[in-house]
Each structure stands twice: as structure tokens, then as C-alpha cells.
Amino acid sequence: MSEDLILFEEFENYAVITFNRPEKLNALSSPMVLQLQHRLDECRGRHAVIVITARGKAFCAGVDLKERNEWVRKGAKIRGDNVRNKWYDTMGTIIRNHPAVFIAAVNGLALGGGATLVNICDLAIMAEDAEIGVPQIRWGIYPGIAGASTQVRVLHKHAAWPILTARSLTAADAVDIGMVNFAVPADKLLDEAKALAAHIAQFDPIALDWCKKALDQIPSHIADWSVALEYGRGVTSIIQDQTGKGGR
Amino acid sequence: MKTHDPETNYMSEQLVVLEDCGNYACITLNRPAKQNALNRAAQVQLQDILKQCVGRYAAVILTGAGSSFCAGVDADEARDGSASAPEYSRQGHMWSETIEMIRKHPSVFVAAVNGDALSDGVSVINVCDLAIANEAAEIGLPEITRASYPTIAGPSTQLRILRKHASWMILTGKRIDGRTAARWGLVNAAVPAARLMEEARAVAENIAKFNPVTVDWSKKAIDDIPAHVADWTTALEYGRVITAAIQNQIGKENFMPKKF
Numbered sequence: 001m002s003e004d005l006i007l008f009e010e011f012e013n014y015a016v017i018t019f020n021r022p023e024k025l026n027a028l029s030s031p032m033v034l035q036l037q038h039r040l041d042e043c044r045g046r047h048a049v050i051v052i053t054a055r056g057k058a059f060c061a062g063v064d065l066k067e068r069n070e071w072v073r074k075g076a077k078i079r080g081d082n083v084r085n086k087w088y089d090t091m092g093t094i095i096r097n098h099p100a101v102f103i104a105a106v107n108g109l110a111l112g113g114g115a116t117l118v119n120i121c122d123l124a125i126m127a128e129d130a131e132i133g134v135p136q137i138r139w140g141i142y143p144g145i146a147g148a149s150t151q152v153r154v155l156h157k158h159a160a161w162p163i164l165t166a167r168s169l170t171a172a173d174a175v176d177i178g179m180v181n182f183a184v185p186a187d188k189l190l191d192e193a194k195a196l197a198a199h200i201a202q203f204d205p206i207a208l209d210w211c212k213k214a215l216d217q218i219p220s221h222i223a224d225w226s227v228a229l230e231y232g233r234g235v236t237s238i239i240q241d242q243t244g245k246g247g248r
Numbered sequence: 249m250k251t252h253d254p255e256t257n258y259m260s261e262q263l264v265v266l267e268d269c270g271n272y273a274c275i276t277l278n279r280p281a282k283q284n285a286l287n288r289a290a291q292v293q294l295q296d297i298l299k300q301c302v303g304r305y306a307a308v309i310l311t312g313a314g315s316s317f318c319a320g321v322d323a324d325e326a327r328d329g330s331a332s333a334p335e336y337s338r339q340g341h342m343w344s345e346t347i348e349m350i351r352k353h354p355s356v357f358v359a360a361v362n363g364d365a366l367s368d369g370v371s372v373i374n375v376c377d378l379a380i381a382n383e384a385a386e387i388g389l390p391e392i393t394r395a396s397y398p399t400i401a402g403p404s405t406q407l408r409i410l411r412k413h414a415s416w417m418i419l420t421g422k423r424i425d426g427r428t429a430a431r432w433g434l435v436n437a438a439v440p441a442a443r444l445m446e447e448a449r450a451v452a453e454n455i456a457k458f459n460p461v462t463v464d465w466s467k468k469a470i471d472d473i474p475a476h477v478a479d480w481t482t483a484l485e486y487g488r489v490i491t492a493a494i495q496n497q498i499g500k501e502n503f504m505p506k507k508f
Contacts, residue, residue: 123412152411178412178413178432200419204395207397211402214402215415224475229399232399232400232404233400236396239395
């Protein structure tokens with residue numbers, strides 16, 4: 001815990017979380033994911049928008065396989081005591097249920113868990129020379145979290161390509177298939193992400209939180225048109241109730 | 249509170265115009281001074297026109313008069329007190345009813361997005377089966393700037409485009425242009441303003457040549473898969489049922505090609 005594997009910077013109304021294990025291509029170790037979880041917890045109710053980025057050439061090379069393999073050799077004890085489970089919780093529930101809007105600023109290579117992170121963030125901006133990949137098929141495995149999360153974000157053929165070919169997506173590919181919102185030159189990435197964060201952070205945090213929830217519900221839980229429209233009216237009523245504003 | 253009955257005040261005005269083009273129709277939202285925002289009276293007229301079109305046209309074009317497509321449901325009417333609380337509540341219903349009428353309508357709807365489509369103007373695009381936009385038209389969901397979620401336009405957008413794109417529109421409140429809307433699949437194509445109506449009419453004329461029963465069932469199948477039928481094998485079976493229903497209604501001789 002002595003090392004700062006996660007850097008944290010607070011601005012007026014948003015925060016920037018930076019992965020800081022550049023020599024390991026920001027591969028996720030247990031202490032690193034734990035530090036990330038602490039920072040995310042701190043941000044609750046304090047920041048309406050969080051930018052996630054990384055130092056060095058890579059964005060995130062996924063779960064640290066060395067650590068994972070050692071853990072496998074030692075044998076499983078309890079659920080949650082290895083990096084993969086901690087990461088699964090962070091992606092599966094913590095960021096998803098977090099009230100803040102998340103923006104991924106993909107500065108470089110995003111592999112496996114890095115791709116999952118792009119998928120869980122509400123918005124994503126990418127450096128033009130960065131790449132995203134889910135190459136697990138090379139080692140004879142299916143990208144458990146990264147593959148599944150890609151499948152619920154993009155069209156079928158577009159998800160099948162990186163999963164089945166193990167080929168990385170360029171930034172232009174990722175923009176085309178809608179996995180990220182847009183690509184910018186690497187030296188402009190952080191400024192763009194911060195500008196977007198500041199723009200969103202001016203909005204009502206309660207409205208943002210409920211918009212995020214609605215985005216999560218439709219279409220994954222509510223695929224029916226009429227039910228979706230009724231749900232929309234419900235969300236609007238709740239926001240009006242909580243903010244005390246009688247907007248439309 | 250003002251005594252004000254929008255229906256009697258506006259009924260004489262043609263807030264929505266129906267043009268009969270033979271086998272297809274063109275409906276124009278006609279309140280250009282208000283960016284074609286749909287007030288109560290306009291919605292009443294639109295609903296009447298939709299009913300008139302049932303069974304008469306295989307395709308219907310929806311467009312706006314002037315430089316806007318549709319600025320959504322008229323917010324001024326709700327704010328200026330001319331709508332009392334219960335009426336406001338009904339108006340909320342009224343808009344989803346109007347949208348539902350288009351969804352369940354047997355005609356194929358083609359949105360010709362001539363200009364800006366904001367807030368519930370976007371739900372009009374979403375409910376139309378096909379859409380062609382002026383490449384310079386601006387499309388947006390500005391609700392978050394007023395601390396709210398786009399009640400009808402939000403969910404309908406989420407059902408039509410990918411998550412990152414829907415997040416962009418709902419969380420940033422920024423507008424996109426017609427070209428971006430085409431890239432994101434919110435509309436089918438973006439064309440220069442001068443060519444818009446010509447393109448939309450060509451699409452409507454083409455669809456109007458097809459068997460209207462087949463068109464209606466196809467619209468229903470598109471609505472059901474994957475929204476209700478997401479499983480592959482079940483979808484294929486459903487497809488066979490749709491085909492059988494069409495054959496049953498229009499007769500095998502009309503269905504089978506004359507020559508192989």
C-alpha cells in the first residue's frame with residue numbers, strides 16, 4: 001500500500017484517476033485494484049464525473065497474469081482474495097452502481113481488463129495511436145469479462161471480430177463500431193477528457209445519476225418499447241421529486 | 249389562471265398538414281414560428297391525421313415546415329399556466345399515445361428530418377421506421393441542461409442506438425449533426441437539404457409498390473426482434489410464423505414469384 005499505484009487528482013467538480021504502474025503496462029495487481037476501490041469510494045457523493053486514464057504507453061494491459069497464476073498454483077481459498085475477483089467486483093458492481101459519470105481517456109493499449117474498463121465507462125475518448133484488444137483466444141480461453149462486456153456494448157459482428165481473431169482494434173475501428181466516442185491526437189487526450197468532464201459536471205448530479213441508471217436499464221433490462229417509455233416517465237418523476245425542480 | 253382552451257383557439261389553424269401523394273402520404277408539422285413544437289392542439293390534429301391514414305397508404309413521410317423538424321412537445325404551454333396540473337399530466341400521456349399510434353400504425357413511416365430535431369423531436373425520429381436527415385440538421389437531447397432525463401426521447405433513443413452513443417446524447421446534452429446521426433444509425437442517411445424531400449419521396453414511393461399486408465407484418469417483425477424475441481432459434485421460428493401469416497392473408501399466388 002506504500003506505492004501509489006493509483007494517482008488521484010481532484011478538480012473543482014470532477015476527479016481524475018490515473019493508473020500508475022507504467023512499467024507493467026498498468027496491469028492490474030491486487031493492491032492496485034484495492035487502491036482503485038478506495039478512491040472510487042471516496043468519490044461517492046463528492047464528484048459527479050470521474051475521468052479514468054493511465055500513465056505511460058499503455059492504458060491497462062488487464063489482470064496481472066503473473067499474480068493470477070501464482071494464486072492458481074497456491075489454490076483458491078475464498079472468493080475475492082485474488083486480483084481477478086477484485087477486478088470483477090470493481091467492473092461488475094462498483095463502477096456500474098457508482099453515482100458518478102465515468103469517462104475513459106484511453107491513452108494507450110487496452111487489453112482484456114482494459115477493454116472491460118472502456119466498456120463499463122459511460123463515455124470513452126481514445127488516443128489516435130491507441131489500440132484495444134481481447135486476445136485471450138490465443139491462450140485458448142474466452143475473454144470472460146472483456147468479451148462479455150464488449151458483446152453488450154457493440155453489434156454482434158463487431159464483437160465477434162476481436163474475440164475470434166485476437167486482432168486489436170485501432171482507435172478508428174473502435175470509433176466506427178461505437179466502442180468509444182471519439183479519437184484525438186495523444187497529446188490532446190487528457191485536455192479533451194477534462195473539458196468533457198467539466199462540461200458534464202455543470203449538470204445536476206441527481207439528474208446525471210438517474211440518467212446513468214436509465215442508460216443501464218434500457219435496453220438491457222427493458223427492451224419493450226412501451227415499457228421503456230413508461231420507465232422514462234418514472235425516471236423523470238423521480239428526478240423532479242429529488243431535485244424539487246418542476247422541469248419537463 | 250388564464251381561461252384558455254387551446255383546442256378551440258387553434259383548431260382553425262392547420263398545425264399539421266396532410267398531403268395525399270397517391271399511394272403514399274406526406275404529413276408536415278406546421279408550426280414553423282415555434283420550431284414545430286407540438287402543443288396540445290397540434291397533437292390532436294396529428295392524431296386525427298394518423299387515424300385518417302390507416303389502411304390508405306403503405307408509406308407515410310413525416311417532416312416539418314420551415315427550417316426545423318420538431319422542437320419537441322411545447323414546453324411553453326406547460327410553463328405559462330395555460331395547462332392546469334391534471335391537464336399537464338394528461339399531456340404527458342398524450343405524447344406517449346401519439347408516439348404509440350405511429351408505432352402501431354400499419355404504414356411505414358419515413359422521417360424526413362429537414363432541420364433541427366430536439367427533445368421529443370428525436371422521439372419522432374426514433375418511432376419512424378426509416379429516417380433521412382438533412383446533413384446539417386442538428387439533433388439533440390438538451391434535457392440534462394435543465395436537470396432532467398429525456399422522458400420519452402431518452403428511452404426511445406436507447407432502444408435505437410448503441411450505449412456509448414446514447415450516453416453521449418443524454419449525458420452531455422450536446423447536439424449532433426445529420427451526418428453523425430447517420431453514422432450512429434439514428435437515421436438511415438444524411439443528404440444535402442436540397443435533396444431531402446426528393447430522397448424521402450423516392451423511399452416512400454418504392455415502399456408503396458410493395459404489398460401493404462406484407463409491409464405491415466414486416467414492420468411488426470422488426471418491432472418484435474430483438475426487443476421481444478432475442479433468442480436466435482425462436483427468432484427464426486417467429487420469422488416463419490410471420491411469413492405464414494402473410495401468405496395466409498394475401499394468398500399463396502400473390503406470394504410466390506411468377507417465374508423462377
